[in-house]
Amino acid sequence: MELSRRMDVADGTLGRIKYASGNPQLANLVQIACFFKLRPWQLLVKDGYKLPRDFDPSKQPVPKIEDGHVRISRFNARPSAILGSESESFSMVLGHIDVAEAWARKHLGVQLDSVRAVTVAGDGMSPTINEGDLAFIDADCRRFETDGIYVVLFNEAVMTKRLSADFATRKIHVRSDNDKHDPQLVAQNELTICGRVLAWLTLREH
Template sequence: MDETREALERLILERKLTYSGISRLLGRNVSYIQQFMRKGSPRYLDERDRSVLARFFGVEESVLGAPSRRSGPVVELIQVPMLDIEASAGHGSLAELESKSAQFGFDQNWLRKLTASKASSLSIIRVHGDSMEPTLSDGDEVMVDLGDNQSRLRDGIYVLRMDDALNVKRIAIEPQGRKISVVSDNSAYPSWNNLERRAVNIVGRVLWFGRKLQ
């Protein structure tokens, strides 16, 4: 006798009930439970019968053969700090890398798709201004990889330090590969061409942004 039948047998005996009585409780023919218990037919209690019996006996359905309820896998989130600063996408505002104001949790596997850098190299800051419209808007939150800077410079959006201010700009490697352009996506703002790589102070590469829907 398997565990389900043993459990049901015990419950019936404890209540001093009969197989035929339990069969009638289920609205079945009087030999139904006896056939289930002694002949293995049906092999399993159907879902409705199991539910009725579980409520009648005051037990979990798993005792009567229902699949055990298991919680989903535990997902460990990597906490990325949101720094209490702004990086200008406009005329520039003085800012320093200061204290954390909040943290965002990201799935580790998802982060690995963005960057090979350690989580300690990541931070989130807020964009200020509209010089990177339509790509980035005023108030957007951007994730910056501080480990992806001058040594791995390539086309993309970066946080730069310009005249003691943090700015978000697009970097474009010029065709010969020795010079770069610092570009504002919004044509109403200036861009700078033919710059030496080392002349630009790269803070980190922008990997991701979040935006509040209006």
């Protein structure tokens, strides 16, 4: 019960996933996967297979290399930066990206084994974050904590948005930096936070 409370997911939902006795809703699946820093498909088990009792997916640190760099998992999920586009979720790992540890410590500022990298799609966050940029996400951040840029699940779409609190209504403003996309005011329970954007790398072509 303690685990389900921390994830804000019903006990029955966790049991159905563990024992392959039902199909959870997408929002629950993504929320659980975000909590354990997994891809949602990894929670789907085959033919009644049960996870070992000592299985602890949260203890899977990003491997560190010895030449002053750290290795960060890179996912093929492309969180849409346009509100309402096609639903996607974190899926298979494309590989890893090695960055200088000094840069990571300065710009990411969290436990580095919680950092994931995803590629941004769409122009919703332009000109701040552009399509094709590589965003570094704190996968341990699963609740709205303070104003900033987050990867969220909203209306069954995974997207990158700027969130800010509305203290009068206790709701959250969901904004794009691109003025072509209208802001929305939504209740906190309408959003699933998958991580907070810590930094990004802009890829330029000549």
